[in-house]
Amino acid sequence: MRDGVKKAFLQACINHGSLSTEQINDVLPPICQTYDADDALDVKKLVLEINNDLKELNQELSFIKHPLLDKEFLVFGLTFETLASKHQQHYTEADQMYFAKLVEIMAPQEDYSISWVDMYNLSSLTPTARKHLPKTRIQFLVKKWTDQGYFLEMDDKIYFGPRMLVEYASHLKTHYSDYIKDCPLCKKIVLWDIKCSGCGAKVHKECIRTFLKRNSNCPACSNVWSTALN
Numbered sequence: 001m002r003d004g005v006k007k008a009f010l011q012a013c014i015n016h017g018s019l020s021t022e023q024i025n026d027v028l029p030p031i032c033q034t035y036d037a038d039d040a041l042d043v044k045k046l047v048l049e050i051n052n053d054l055k056e057l058n059q060e061l062s063f064i065k066h067p068l069l070d071k072e073f074l075v076f077g078l079t080f081e082t083l084a085s086k087h088q089q090h091y092t093e094a095d096q097m098y099f100a101k102l103v104e105i106m107a108p109q110e111d112y113s114i115s116w117v118d119m120y121n122l123s124s125l126t127p128t129a130r131k132h133l134p135k136t137r138i139q140f141l142v143k144k145w146t147d148q149g150y151f152l153e154m155d156d157k158i159y160f161g162p163r164m165l166v167e168y169a170s171h172l173k174t175h176y177s178d179y180i181k182d183c184p185l186c187k188k189i190v191l192w193d194i195k196c197s198g199c200g201a202k203v204h205k206e207c208i209r210t211f212l213k214r215n216s217n218c219p220a221c222s223n224v225w226s227t228a229l230n
């Protein structure tokens, strides 16, 4: 019974790629009802149990707060290291190259975004890839990757989505270490959040808020913290 809930909920997570709290509240109760398992409604506990089963498969469910939306998501992610291994099954070589190029262009940007205009005109694509990627294919791919949680569309731009922050965290930190680092407090990837005006280190808002209750200095440079927290 509980195994049924776990299986069905995991399948929902895989299908969606990433689930907001509202989506979880839509998806989970009917599943519990089907399997007559009201005790499975504790999502955090359910996710822990599912992750235990997933370990050997290099898969993982994780909760992540997306700072641009200020919302928490449950993300299904593969924990393999390489970019290509995650996309091999469903995408052509040109598609995969396009994904990699998008990441390459977005990672060094101050807000980790790209505009639609730039997305249609990626200059670093090979002529062959370009031939396989007409505007309609690009629209299809970006829509699909957005639905899966890799990207996030806001104000006519595309940003890194919740799933990217989980699945590609170590890729991003390794390959774009000048631009993307860990939060000095929780040691997890930090992108937008808040910057120390002294040293420029980025820190999660929630982490620094908690930290400043007992401290007054930047956890990275030790100078007095002077950036407003709102």
Ligand SMILES: [Zn+2]
Residues within 6 Å of the ligand: 183, 184, 185, 186, 187, 188, 190, 203, 204, 207
């Ligand atoms: Zn943090």
Ligand SMILES: [Zn+2]
Residues within 6 Å of the ligand: 196, 197, 198, 199, 200, 201, 218, 219, 220, 221, 222, 223
């Ligand atoms: Zn600092």
